[in-house]
Amino acid sequence: MFRFLRGxxxxxxxxxxxxxxxxxxxxxxxxxxxxxxxxxxxxxLHVGLKALGIPLGRDAEEKIxxxxxxxxxxxxxxEEFMQYLKDHEKKxxxxxxxxxxxxxxKIEASxxxxxxxxxxxxxxxxxxxxxxxxxxxDGTMSVDWNEWRDHFLFNPATDIEEIIRYWKHSxxxxxxxxxxIPDEFTEEEKKSGQWWRQLLxxxxxxxxxxxxxxxxxxxxxxMQVHSSKSNKMNISNGxxxxxxxxxxxxxxxxxxxxxxxxxxxxxxxxWAYEQYKKLFANEDGKIGTVERFVSGSLAGATAQTxxxxxxxxxxxxxxxxxxxxSGMFDCARKILKREGLTxxxxxxxxxxxGIIPYAGIDLAVYEALxxxxxxxxxxxxxxxxxxVLLGCGTVSSTCGQLASYPxxxxxxxxxxxxxxxxxxxxxxxxxxxxxxxxxxxxGLYRGIGPNFMKxxxxxxxSYVVYEKMKQNLGIA
Numbered sequence: 001m002f003r004f005l006r007g008x009x010x011x012x013x014x015x016x017x018x019x020x021x022x023x024x025x026x027x028x029x030x031x032x033x034x035x036x037x038x039x040x041x042x043x044x045l046h047v048g049l050k051a052l053g054i055p056l057g058r059d060a061e062e063k064i065x066x067x068x069x070x071x072x073x074x075x076x077x078x079e080e081f082m083q084y085l086k087d088h089e090k091k092x093x094x095x096x097x098x099x100x101x102x103x104x105x106k107i108e109a110s111x112x113x114x115x116x117x118x119x120x121x122x123x124x125x126x127x128x129x130x131x132x133x134x135x136x137x138d139g140t141m142s143v144d145w146n147e148w149r150d151h152f153l154f155n156p157a158t159d160i161e162e163i164i165r166y167w168k169h170s171x172x173x174x175x176x177x178x179x180x181i182p183d184e185f186t187e188e189e190k191k192s193g194q195w196w197r198q199l200l201x202x203x204x205x206x207x208x209x210x211x212x213x214x215x216x217x218x219x220x221x222x223m224q225v226h227s228s229k230s231n232k233m234n235i236s237n238g239x240x241x242x243x244x245x246x247x248x249x250x251x252x253x254x255x256x257x258x259x260x261x262x263x264x265x266x267x268x269x270x271w272a273y274e275q276y277k278k279l280f281a282n283e284d285g286k287i288g289t290v291e292r293f294v295s296g297s298l299a300g301a302t303a304q305t306x307x308x309x310x311x312x313x314x315x316x317x318x319x320x321x322x323x324x325x326s327g328m329f330d331c332a333r334k335i336l337k338r339e340g341l342t343x344x345x346x347x348x349x350x351x352x353x354g355i356i357p358y359a360g361i362d363l364a365v366y367e368a369l370x371x372x373x374x375x376x377x378x379x380x381x382x383x384x385x386x387x388v389l390l391g392c393g394t395v396s397s398t399c400g401q402l403a404s405y406p407x408x409x410x411x412x413x414x415x416x417x418x419x420x421x422x423x424x425x426x427x428x429x430x431x432x433x434x435x436x437x438x439x440x441x442x443g444l445y446r447g448i449g450p451n452f453m454k455x456x457x458x459x460x461x462s463y464v465v466y467e468k469m470k471q472n473l474g475i476a
Contacts, residue, residue: 223447347414362400
């Protein structure tokens with residue numbers, strides 16, 4: 001879309017040198033000044049850029065205004081507009097030079113690969129070519145200064161690291177992130193408060209998603225704990241048994257704790273991730289893909305450790321009978337009185353061990369799917385669109401769950417076995433041996449049917465709610 005600046009938006013003047021910048025800026029300013037009053041407010045900027053095929057989003061537009069509106073009157077006159085673009089071009093020039101390793105005035109795929117490698121980001125030359133294609137206006141498979149400047153003219157990124165984040169969000173550039181690794185935010189996002197808006201949006205989306213799929217989640221727990229060769233429980237009769245025992249409301253038993261723990265878990269994971277990244281960063285403060293993965297996994301383990309008692313409460317409430325517990329606090333009080341503090345960490349070891357295979361396989365599959373799409377289906381842009389990303393995320397998450405499910409089942413049984421009358425209190429190894437001996441390998445996958453059934457609706461609900469929340473909080 002930014003190559004449009006080269007032709008229709010900046011006819012004739014786009015390829016001129018710095019002495020013709022004023023006329024180029026003036027031509028652009030006139031296209032944005034919709035009411036022709038000599039000033040552009042943020043509403044005109046939003047409508048004008050959208051009409052020109054350059055929708056930025058409210059946060060980027062506000063960043064432009066915050067930087068360019070020197071007299072803070074809520075409008076950009078031509079002088080402020082021109083000064084902003086001049087200053088921005090200087091920063092873009094520095095970023096361009098940092099990528100132009102051989103100083104020949106153009107950026108090639110090999111230079112992108114080399115530059116990103118120095119920042120701890122490994123991509124193939126084919127993927128670098130996809131990035132070039134989204135910027136290259138004349139089809140030469142190299143990007144000169146004019147093409148670079150026009151592509152990033154209204155992108156408020158100020159250095160190469162921020163431009164890489166733009167590529168990450170827009171073109172699926174693989175920098176080691178996955179669904180299991182917390183979000184990363186720039187210093188500007190942290191200062192502006194955008195970070196907490198995104199975390200809040202994700203938290204609300206998670207709460208709605210978990211509530212929507214709670215009956216399947218409780219059914220999974222019931223099948224993990226009670227289903228066996230002698231007591232076969234399938235999806236249909238499992239749901240019927242729960243409704244018969246406690247009514248329709250019982251299908252959501254334990255969901256309250258499942259929703260409440262989102263906030264502390266997200267907060268601890270975000271804080272821990274920032275600390276681990278500092279620990280593993282090199283002297284320049286950069287962090288590579290492996291270090292990012294390790295930091296994310298450790299942050300997940302730290303967050304799980306802090307909220308694990310709530311995981312135990314969720315399982316006990318889900319498995320408990322009607323009237324056994326009056327609520328979360330009653331459940332906690334009875335566990336503490338009968339079993340002591342250590343009961344709140346039953347199943348902790350298999351839970352922590354399950355993070356590594358889940359995170360590793362989730363990340364590996366996500367990366368493989370993105371790379372396959374870039375290599376086989378990307379044409380003139382490296383951006384696959386949101387539905388391809390959601391598809392990649394759903395498949396990779398499902399594969400991660402498949403790999404770690406036996407550990408999740410062992411964790412749940414350890415959490416709940418105190419409720420089973422006459423059942424021996426076994427440790428992780430003992431439970432593995434007993435399940436294999438009595439039920440075979442398939443016994444380690446009890447309840448995986450409803451677990452897989454909830455993946456697609458959970459992803460769909462989360463995405464819709466997340467986008468709506470971002471719009472309402474002004475970060476869409």
